[in-house]
Amino acid sequence: MIVTVISFKGGVGKTTTAIHLAALLQKKAPTLLVDGDGIRSATKWSQRGDSNGLPFKVISYAELARYAPNYAHIVIDTEGNPSDDDFKDAAKGSDALVVPAVPESVATDGLIHTLAKLQDLGNQNYRVLLTMVPPKPRTEGAALREMLAEQEIPVFKSEIPRLAAFEKAAAEGVPVSGVQNDRNAARAWAAYEAVGKELLNG
Template sequence: MIIAIASLKGGCSKTTTAIHLAAYLQKKAPTPLIDADKNRSALTWARPDKLSFKVVSETAAPKYIKDYTHIVIDTQARPSPKDFEELADGCDLLVLPTTPRALDLDALLGCQG
């Protein structure tokens, strides 16, 4: 299963959500987290070897994905509408975390356009 975490807004816990999902799935079957975000937060968190799963960059991902049952992708923030559509088509589950504030929900709903 390929799970992508995406958002049109920064600071909505996208990376934290991706890390928790990867940790859960790792208990079920081998699961890497692909850090496709420009700020590389997941890779930074993984450096002290404290995570129970492999974290790789988007560039290194092709080398690893064939060996895993599940894949979690921490995507780049603020994808374009076309990128968002391609992302939705390319995964089994698209998770869109958002904080429960009206303006944040407006930004999330704006991606339907």
């Protein structure tokens, strides 16, 4: 299975999502994470803290042909603002596209652009994932979900809450399930577990 995490907007949780989907898929079968981000966010994540912090291998695009045959699942973390050609290649070459979206106006502009591109390509293999969703009583997440539903855009039922545990995970070079001394780490991991189940169940 090839899963690509893609958005024309940076700062929406692409790398965090790629890391955690790869960690979940690794529990099922050998999984490779391809770091296609120009600033190599996933690679830097993997190099922090304990060298054995991530349970899967992280490589660059240049190494993909060499490693791909040995893995059942491949997760691709893409550029924050991909070229049209890169976007088309990602859309065509993936079994599933995950489009992270933060429920705030600036990020929503990037989401609308991403969705328009996918619709132009006739791609039906994508789903929007709401990330960094603020806690209640704030309503931005519900408002974005309602807007997408009105436009019949496919959206994951699960969503990723805004939690400091994810920042700790990045700093420690581990998935959030490996973060110690944070009472919200289990909640953060459970959120991605729910997304993973949706992804695998179609």
